Amino acid sequence: MEFTAENLEKAVCLFYRSEAAQQAEAHQWLTEAQNSPQAWSFVWELLHPQRTSEVQFFAATTLHNKILKAWDEVPQEHYENLKKRILDAIVNFAMGPKIVLNRLCITLSAYIIHTVPHHWPKAFEELVSSFQPQYLPNVEPERVIWILLEILTVIPEEFESTTLATSQRHRVKSVLQEVSKDILKVVEMCLVPIPNANFDMSNITTYLHSSRCAAAWIQLGGVTIDDCSRVMNLLVDLTCFVYWNRSDPECMSAEEMELIEVTLEALTAVVQHPHTTKYPGYVMKHTTNILDKFNKILNNEKASAELNKDIMTSIYLLIETIGDTHCKLFVSSLRSNEETDRKIANDLFGCILGCTDLPGTYPVDETSSTVTFGFWYTLQEDILSLDTAQCAELLLIIKPYYRQLTCVMLRKSMFPSSEEASNWTLDDKEMFRCYRQDISDTFMYCYNVLNIEMLDILIVQLQDALTKCVINSNNWNLVESVLHAFSSVAECIELENLFLPKLMHILKTIPYDDLHVKVLSSCLECVGSYSEWLADHPNMLCKVVPLVITGLTNPEVSPAATMALKDLTHNCQKFLLPYAEEILIACQNGLQGGNLKLSECVRIMYSVGKVLSIVPVANTMQYLNVILAPSFEEIQSLLSQPESDAVAVRLATRLKILSALFGSLHVVPLDADEENSMPPQNIEQPLLLVVQNTMSLYTIIGSKYHTNTEVIEVLALLLKQTLTTLMDDAKPLVNDILTLVVRIYRETPQPSILVVARTAMILFGKEPEYIATMQHLLAEIITTSLTLIAQLNSTNNLSEKTDLIEGFFLLLAQIFKKVAVLIANGGVDCSALFQCATVCLGMNELAAIKACTSFLVNFITHSRETGQAAVVQNYGEALVMRVLLCLGSAPRASADVLADILLALNKKYCDNFARWLQGLLQQEGFPSPRVNAQQKEHFVKAVLREKANKRKLSETVTEFTLLCRGILTSA
Structure with missing residues (x-):
């Protein structure tokens, strides 16, 4: 269906007013429309005032999406026209619908990110001057300010979410940071109270958006606490004014509550910014102001019948953030000669301790105390990191806080009575469980400060509690x-x-x-x-x-x-x-x-x-016969029954229990680990006897339940535990285990069996008496796996066996790395393995790509010592081609993984690799038409230059990947 305005309008209506199946179909078609080049044209038709708000919103969203993801489709000569049309659209929708206006403001922000500083150097100056009430007489003045603030607020957010070339990102960020002071002046003008009349609550919407705008630009990092000082004072005063002058003294309106939360978030954004640590004087000054004014609010809330938990949490979070971010400053203030500085630090610590000690139980009575845990960690960490003398002096000063904190947390971690707990929801119980874990961590911080003094406190508390329990057992908590x-x-x-x-x-x-x-x-x-x-x-x-x-x-x-x-x-x-x-x-x-x-x-x-x-070993078998008999009797009974899901579950359960025993039963003389003690030889391992006597059961299980993944996984775990527990003592079992592994894998290939094979090969692969057996096992596994992978590849269904492919190549990677002797003269078709791994690099699953990469890297690294250099020389170019193709199609996270292959080739076959890479990238449009010859040349030079620095190569490969996909354009 053609992407016309009429068709799109019908599709949007269908999406909002149809059943799920039609909705999905409409969504898919609309997504295709958004991604099409025609979208640049039809959005303007769909933004016509006579269209429905749903259609207009789709158009605005599409325009934003195109600017965000397809900016390279816009010729430079069209930039100015695009800007004019976006600005006109914002003016046309100035009075609503708000959802469309908001999206258009975001769209303009995205446009600004792409065009500063070269194509729109005075973007912010023109923006502020354009959106003034006098220039838009047909729009309410408050709405004009709202639009300006909305555009300004989302610019930092758009910058963070937009993908740009590294050099361009640096340039744009530099421009944004340069204008941030001017933006804060605009915000300051919007926040300044009316002379002689204080704040005007009729301007609450403007205050709200101003606060949001301030928070967004402060977080960008272009301003210091010095630059923000005036705005911070205004935000503190505004918060207090709204709290003390709320419309209803008993209940705060949603709008008033939102404004307070936003102002506190903006203040938090300032105090936690790293740059503020360079201005200790301002930090101390603002901390004093915040504590003086907000403590009055906190005390008022504590005294009220109904706590406003949201306000208390937001204020305490701000105060905790001050303490956590500037902990070193306040720690040094404790040793200051200035009484004022010591008082500020002690007031801050006392306020945070007061938050931890809030009355009631978390989370049903209060929700604020949880915010303080991070501070108590930072405080002790900063003090313990000092030199011995300073540390000792400061520990004496802060110990009283941690003594009190210990007692506070003993109370806060107490379980509620049975009657109280009966009224708790499941969410309450889960939040309390997590809260107790945080308290558990904080107890460790207390111990770091108090050491055995804390144990003294706990012993006394325990004895007192037990005395109380004698009087009333309800004190158990x-x-x-x-x-x-x-x-x-x-x-x-x-x-x-x-x-x-x-x-x-x-x-x-x-x-x-x-x-x-x-x-x-x-x-x-x-x-x-x-x-x-x-x-x-x-x-x-x-x-x-x-x-x-x-x-x-x-x-x-x-x-x-x-x-x-x-x-x-x-x-x-x-x-x-x-x-x-x-x-x-x-x-x-x-x-x-x-x-x-x-x-x-x-x-x-x-x-x-x-x-x-x-x-004693003689007694061990007696106990084993008694303890294990029920399990093996049940297994035998289950194997005599017809196959069913219920039987399989019971069988898997018994095997899990047995595998736990097999993982721990290893007889070692009690003095075997003592110095100068020689353990006696030829200890008869009970586990060996148990497994030998029951191997027939495992064989039957493997034969009967080879298609049941859960049963085979547990059986594989049991066999692996046997090998890793017995180690050399497991040699009499190796042939039986390998025979079982081959039989199961031949019938139903599955990754858990490969883990057993890998364990056996690593443990015994170098033992002369097992090399032939191991090579036969490996050949069987390789033949079966290659056949299966070839079948899956022919039908384009490799993803159906992701786990198996991952396990197969992890096995091969370990063999090449640790027991390469199994490859040499083992009759393994290494060419087929190399080509298979190359093909599997094209999968979408990152885990499988990692496994294939691990194999290929180990193959390349050890190819000369294993006699496989010819394989790399014959098929290396195909591998490089596959890697380059994957950079444009595989999961983006795989770029970092695939870089390992390029690094290995550059280390071991640098001449061949350089020839292959240059030859492939000379092809027009390969690996993507979005990459030009200059970018390819830069990529080749950067890749060939790195033979050791994995991080730099990963950055180069990732950037090339983004270029191939059109996500990143050349600066």
């Missing part, structure tokens, strides 16, 4: 909060022998049965967190291991119990022999109870493997 704090700081603590032994003793004595179950859960998390410390203090294990064992049979705390057990068995393995029998019995009961989730069963089985690795 403070006990839980303190245990949460102890868990949070665990990773910060190294050698500590005073407070942590007290903690372990207290953990043993807490009356868990009388308190909420969350207390026991947090206790178990705490035990797991201190597993490394317990490894250095094994005498304390007797106080906590019984708690963990008890938790395994309690479904309400089993997640925490299984995690704690996993941590203990991982970090304290060699000290757990006295508890081995109790742990194994509890694990067995937990597994047989049927109340545990899959993840918990997996963690338990991992722990079982760790514990069985330290008991």
Whole structure:
């Protein structure tokens, strides 16, 4: 259908007033119309006043889209006419519809970005002078100012979103930064209150757009806090005026609320700009002004019956931003000889602490305290980075804040009572969970400042909380909060022998049965967190291991119990022999109870493997027979049943549990890691016996369920875990595993099997007795994969097997990198592999492109030592051609990846590469008609110059990619 105004109008109406199927069809056709060269003509017809607002909006959007993405289609001699028509359109739509006017203002902004400074050098001067009320008598003065501010506001936004050549971007940004002071003067004129009458709330729309405009230009970076000083004072005064003079003292209107939020955002944009750090005097002056005036608002809100959470959050965010951005300044002020400077810093820290300490529970009672966490990190980080003497002096000054902060966060992290929690929504609960994680991080910052003094605070708080629980068990939440704090700081603590032994003793004595179950859960998390410390203090294990064992049979705390057990068995393995029998019995009961989730069963089985690795080998098999028997009996039962989705899920579940055991069961003498100790040889590994005795089951699974991806993925994980756990001890299994891998892959190629093959080849590929077997395996995999990829390529369906192609080439890349001996004399058709990878570079999936690139880079890098130099010389030109073509069609992010290939060729085959690159780019219109000969020549020189600097080459390739696609035009 022809792109005529009438057809487009019908299509737009169809898009807004039809069913989903017709809508999609209309959308596709309208998108084609927008991208067509005819769009430059039909937009003006569609902007006719008699058209509907939907059609006019489509036209304005199309015009903006063309300027943004197809600017190179506009001849320079048409620039002036295009500008005139856009300005005329803005004037014609000055009174609305607003949605069309807004889009036209954005369009003019995009035009300005493309034409300054060369084609419209006085754009801003002319813009400000043109949009004055006296020159547009038919338009309301307030609307004229609105239009000017709207155009000015979106210019910085358009600059950030417009793709420009690097040199042009620098020029445009330089111009924008030069005029930013003048733009702020325009904003200042709009914000200045009426003489002797203060601000006029009838101008609230102008104030709103002025504030937005100020924020946009300040963020661009062309002005300093000195330049913004007058505007900042006006914004502070305007915020206070609107707050104290709102139309309804009980409830602020939406327009008033929006204006306050925008003014505060503009102030935040100023104070967080990097340039402000160069003007400490102004920062201190404005901080004083902001604290003096906004603290009155905060205090008024705290005293009111109904908190305005949005205003409080916005004000506190501004104050926190001041503290966070200029923390070093305020830290140095703490040591100042000037009492005024010290007072400002202490007032700021006190205000931020007051925000953290807001009454109520986040997020149901207050929503502001979360903004302060970043400041408490920055404050301690800036102080700890100073030299020892300064650091020690300042730590003494700020410790009171962090002591108070610790106590505040213990309160803020307390769970609500059961009655209160029943009224919480799922969103509330999730936000509180995230909030507690932020508090957990902040506890670590407190520990960095307070060190063991914090542990003293926590121990005292825990003892007090337990005393309160004796009186009333409803005080459990403070006990839980303190245990949460102890868990949070665990990773910060190294050698500590005073407070942590007290903690372990207290953990043993807490009356868990009388308190909420969350207390026991947090206790178990705490035990797991201190597993490394317990490894250095094994005498304390007797106080906590019984708690963990008890938790395994309690479904309400089993997640925490299984995690704690996993941590203990991982970090304290060699000290757990006295508890081995109790742990194994509890694990067995937990597994047989049927109340545990899959993840918990997996963690338990991992722990079982760790514990069985330290008991006498003779006993290990007895325990294994008891613990594993149910799993293997169920697997045998499932394999005797007809195939179904339900059976496959149960089978995959059992294999996951087994793979956890296979990943941890490796018998090592307890003294094997001690100095001067020689581990005895020929240890009979129980895992080896288990896998040997059950290999027939895995073979049946592979044969019966080779088409079920989930089952095979878990089976592959089990086999991989077996290899990586046993390492050299796995040699008796290698042939069986490889046979199974080849059989499954031949039947149904899938990436998880390739991971097993890769693991086996890397571990044993250099062993003389396995080289022949490995080469046979590799040949089978290559033959099967190449056949499949050729079939997919013939039907243009490579994307259907992205994961497989990615896994295949990752396997080959590792082989060339680590076990190239399997390629040499292995009968592998390397030419076919090279050509296949070259073809697959044309895929749209970035992960597959990365894998192919990794293979090709390793192939090229090791080609001479593997005897494959002829392959690169014969097919290298085709590879370079493919890479150049991909630069114009593959995902844009792939340009950085493909640069690796060019770098490898330039390093290893520089003469050939230079000849191929120059020859290909001499072709007219290749790889894109948008790139001229001069740009190609520049690209060739830049590429050939880089033989080591990947970053510079990536920049060159990315820029050439954008040129090929027409996204970037020559400066």
